[in-house]
Amino acid sequence: MIVVLVEVSPAGEAVETSREAITFARDLAAAGGGIPIDVVVVGEPDDALVKVLASYGVRRIHALTGPAFEAFSGAAWATGVEHVRASAGAVVVMASGTPRGNEVLAHLGARAGVPMAANVVSFGGLSPFTVTRQVVGGSALEEMQLSQRPALFTVAGHAVEARPADVSGTGELVVEMPDVPAADLVARVVSTEEPEPDLSGTLKSAKVVVGAGRGAGSAGGFDDLLELVDLLDASLGVSRVVTSLGWRPHHEQVGQTGSRISPDLYIPCGISGAIQHWAGCSTAKAILAINTDPDAPMVTKATHAVIGDLHEVVPAINAEIRRRRG
C-alpha cells in the first residue's frame, strides 16, 4: 500500500502539488499491479474535499485530529503519518516536495533510519525500487535506490500534471487520533500572521508577462521593464533572486515557489531559466528571451531570443513601439 501526505489549503482544498503527488502515486500503484492508495490529511476534511480525493482514486482518507494537530509541528505530523503507515502496513510513503512534505518525510526517515529522496520526478523500476530526483537545482538528476522499507520520497512540484483517476476510489473517511508524545510538540508553530492578500491574480491570468531576473541589476533597474509592461498592457513576473534581494514583492515571483503562468507571450529579461523558474513558465505559448548569454537555458529553451543587455534592448523596444504608434 502507498500512503500519501496531502496538504490542505486554508480554504479546505487539496493543494495542487499534493494532487500531483497522488497522480504520481497512481502511476506507481499501477506499475505495482494496482496497490491501493490511502492519503493522510491533517484536520477533518469537508465533503467536497473527500469527493475530490476519491476522484483521484484514493481508497481511504485518514484525517489526523486532536489538539496535537492544531498547530503545525513537523515531528507531530510525522508521528501521525507513521501511525497510519504502520496500521495500514504501507511500504511506500510519499508527499509533495513542499517545505511541509520534505520536513515530515525527513522526520520519518530519521526515525526509521532509512533514506528519503527529495524532489523525485520519476520512478525507474520497482525491483530494485529506483527513483530519479532533481539535484543541483534541477541541472542534474540523481538515480537513487530506495531498497529499505518504508520507501520515502517527495515529488518535485509540477513533475507530473495533477489529473483525476479514470475510476474513482472509495474515498472512505477514517478519523484518527494518534498518541503524540510531548517531545513532538516542543517545536511547533506558536503564531501565524495572515499572508498578504493574493495580488498575483493578474499575473496568473495575463496574456503577456514581462519577466525580470538578476539581470535587472538593482531595485532601481526596473523602469524600462515597467514601461514595456505598460506598453504591452502586460504584467511583471520576476525570478526568485529578485524577490529574495527585496527588489520586488514575492507575489510577482514566477516558478516552483511562485506563480505558474501560461501567457500567450512571456518575455524573460535577464533570467537564466533555472529549472525552478522554468517550472512556472514552461506552458507559455511563446517565449522571447532577452539575455546577454546566448547559452543561458532560458535562451536555448525559448521560441525567440535577443542577445544583449536588457538595459539597452528594452529601451530600444519601448522606443520602437512608441515610434510605430506615432
Next chain:
Amino acid sequence: MTVNPLVCVKRVVDSSSEVVLTEDGQGVDGRFAGFTTSAHEECAVELAVRVAADQGGGATVVTLGDADAVEQLRSALAVGCTAATHVLADAQSFGPADVARELAAVVRDHEAAGTPHELVLLGNDAADSGDHQVGIRLAHELGWPVVNGVSTVSVSGGEVTASGAGPDGHETYRVPLPAVVTILEGGVEPRYPTVPGRMKAKKAPIEERRPAADPVGPSRVRLVLPPPSPSSVEVLGEGAAAAPAVVDLFERLGVLAR
C-alpha cells in the same frame, strides 16, 4: 547565559554555470565550475554571527568536505565566526545520515571539551544534493527539537524564536535551547567580509578532524544530465538593433496593445 552557535556549511558547485558530471557519474566534476557556499547557509552564518554577538558567545563554523572546503570555513571566519572545524572527508561518499552523524559527533566532542553549542544552524537544503534532511537527522541524533525552513532567528532567555514563510502565512516558532534550526535564505542579508576580517580569517587556526565513522554513503545509483531540449529558438538579433524585429514579432502575435 552565553550562546555559542554552531553553523554548518557546505562547499557546492556554482550551479549557475554548466554542470559537468564525473566520468563514473558519481558526482559533479568541479574542475570547470566555480565553488560557493550554499545560499541558505550564507544566511545561516549571518544569523549565527548575530546570535553570538547578541548573547556574548562565539560562532563556530563546521564543514565536512575535502581540503578545498577550507575556503568555505575561511569565508565564514571572515564575516565573524570565531572558530572553525573541518571534518576532512570526501563529501560525495557521505549520505545525509552520515553527515548528520558526523555533525553530532562534533557537537558532542565540543561539549566535552568545554564549548557546548546550544544552537546549531544549518541550511534547509544544500544547493547541490538538495536532500532536505541533514538538520532533521542531526536533531534526531542529538535528541533535540528542530525548527525547519525559517529565515529569522533570535535568542533570548534560553529560548530561540524563529520565523519564516509558511503555506498559510508568516509562522513563528519558540523553542527552548538546545535546538537545531534550518535556514532558508531571504530573512537576512549576509554581510560582506571586511579587509581586516579577511586577513584575520587567513591566519585563523582550524580544527581538523577525521570522520568518526565510515560512511554508509548516499543511496545514489548515478547522476545523469537531463536530456537537452531540442532548441528551435529564433534569434531576432543582438542588442538594441533587434528592436524592430521584436516589435514585428509583437505585431505578428497580436500582443501590441493599441
